[in-house]
Amino acid sequence: MAADYGEVKFFGAGGSPFARRVQIALKLKGIQYQHFEEDIFNKSELLLKYNPVHKKVPVLVHNEKPLAESLVILEYIDETWKNYPLLPQDPYQRASARFWSKFIDDKCLPALWKAAWTVDEKEREKGVVESYEALQYLENELNDKKFFGGETIGLVDLAANYIAFWLPLLQEVVGLNLLSNEKFPKLYAWSQEFVNHPVVKENLPPKDRLSGFFRARYASITANSK
Template identity: 45%
Template sequence: MGLWASPYSLRIKVALKIKGVDYEYVEEDMIRNKSQQIVNYNPVHKKVPVLIHTGKPIVESVVILEYIDETWKGNPLLPQDSYDRAQARFWAKFIDDQLTPTIRTALMRKGEIAKRATAEAEELLKLLENEIKSGNKLFHGEGVGFMDMVGIVIAYWVPAIQQAAGKQLLMRGSYPCICSWACRLLACSVVRENLPPHDKLVSFYGDRIAAVLTKTPKL
């Protein structure tokens, strides 16, 4: 169960494709008409994605990725080395809990809130840029791995939100290593063939930004 515009849903699609697992995808309308199934299967967060396997729900995209990797052993997503796995979990948490929310605030808000978030996002992007530049193999592995699936939100969604907002934050001149990694990732067929249309995503976020700004005082 997922939403076409959700990078977190796409992570699961890509992971299942890499593993060669057949699945039935159910599109949810999370904006206008959230189904009772979502509430039943994910009563804590009431969000997608939700993976139903052997009749049991698994929720939260990173948790689902690890579940998929443990359940279907072929084509491993996470590194085999325990230290590298810990590093992958750390950077996934960094992207989901710090980088992505801060970038969204910087791009989707205005005034002092956006200004503060932009400054914070730039510092966080520098950390990721330096980590990729250092040669961290999580970002330079062969094929598409765990960090690539988590990073799809930076590679594809952030440029779409930037275009919708009419702002520039993630630029090749400032973050060449992130942008090169994003280009390599988006060139992989298993990712490229499952991405939502760029223009449709820009329009979706244009509507979201407009909705946010009408509810938020301009500081």
Template identity: 50%
Template sequence: MADEVKLLKTWSSLFGLRVVWALKIKGVQYESIDEDLTNKSPSLLLYNPVHKKIPVLVHDSKPVVESLIILEYIEETWKQNPLLPEHPKERAAARFWAKFGDDRVMPSIWEAFIKGREEEEHCAFAPAIENLKFLEEQLKGKQFFGGERIGLVDIALGWLANLIPVLEEIHAIKLMDRERFPLLFAWIQEFSKTPVIADCWPPHEKLVSKYRAIRESLLAAAPPHHA
């Protein structure tokens, strides 16, 4: 009997997209369920009562939550097309950089994105650029973070290829350019055009509209700035 696999996500979720990519790479058949987070379904509240968030992977009626944990579960459950290297030290390094992306890179880029005042932008982007330099170093001599093929770190950091162009368009600032980050720039091109990745991208213009509205809402709610 085939495994019953369901994925609760949203159309635009960076975290849900990770799980989609992993399942596709592994060749796992699954049912995709898009949630409306303004009106959370009984299934979402049942399967993730603690955080009430997506994504949630449901495998044979048992839920797994938190995207990086879901990626590890997928890797351990379906052995084909491995996402992690064989050597324990390399596996540990992959886990470190995946978590670094969530703990350091994503918050620093988001912080820079929501800054609206020109005098703050240089300071806001400095931590993001510093964090991206660490990732640039990891790509030396490699096509992907996983080496010659897409692995867990590439999937965990895949949101960069998805979201950076959206944020740059809204903010009118170039963060990821070929001169500053040649290896990351090349990685984004290679990662984005890989069929299993490219087939799953959310619509660009729809993402631009969504994130522009988010930024405008955050800026409107910010306290007045005094010189």
């Protein structure tokens, strides 16, 4: 259980992988917090007050001081509550964790989205190639570790949560096979470790709702392209 450093409010939204990164971190560290569930189609006044720049979840409010951006929040949590460290102590390893988290946000997720949601066949194919390339980098980086963070879940594991849980559901809906045991055995084994970690397992969105959301979105995109 983490030390009590005052009032913590967390603004999330069920299906958001970015919000779930923070939620899982709060749970891993055993931080007591008040949960505010946002409807992303009808955002609350409070959310807009606390995150006027991006107007998005996740937001963490600690003793009335708000923070946005999941990776920024994760580092803040790790610097404030020291138990269950998310980043290593060594400066080079810390930098490496930041590099791969940023890589996931800047390269990997956009590639996966392009592969899944692009109507134009050529662009979509480009997205597939870029996805394989990005996943291969992560496969290599993971190597023989249980988690990117070593024996425990760390910053990169949380950043990669989309790959472990959202991607398998998404690729089933859109008919792709980006992450598989055959292509990326280490990353696949990691994804199983991650989603079956007791704290993670308890803090993921319901599969059927997420699949439903993906199916609806895919249907709307493919319908509009005809």
